[in-house]
Amino acid sequence: MEDLFLKIIAREIPADIIYEDEYVIAFNDISPQAPVHFLVVPKKKIRTLNDIADEDQALVGRMIQTAGKLGKKMGFAEDGYRTVFNCNEYGGQTVFHIHLHVLAGKPLGWPPYQETLKQPVEQ
Ligand code: 5GP
Secondary structure: OOOHHHHHHOOOOOOOEEEEOOOEEEEEOOOOOOOEEEEEEEOOOOOOHHHOOHHHHHHHHHHHHHHHHHHHHHOOOOOOEEEEOOOHHHHOOOOOOOOEEEEEOOOOOOOOOOOOOOOOOOO
């Protein structure tokens, strides 16, 4: 199955990339749900949160740390922000390569969900 985010990493699909290192990439979400909405994505393909192996612990920690570092750099860290990992159908995951949503730029409501489920992205 094609992996949309691997294609973005390989520059086969354009994206508004805001950060990249050896292990992770961050780019703006194509359908932003807040004034700031980007995704932190590991370069290693991991399908869902259920597939994280022991050897991936540092990588997942790096994803979360990257959200905070970018928050400081972009100026929203002190106001606050939300990070979200969606997992599988009930979690609303539509792209099956793990990614950390980072949402910021306004007060965010709680609870964070709607009753309707999203449809998976065809890949
Ligand atoms: P999920 O629904 O799996 O939690 O999150 C997938 C996210 O990827 C969605 O917020 C969606 O807007 C975003 N997305 C889907 N296709 C693209 C794309 O081609 N480019 C970018 N930048 N984001 C995408």
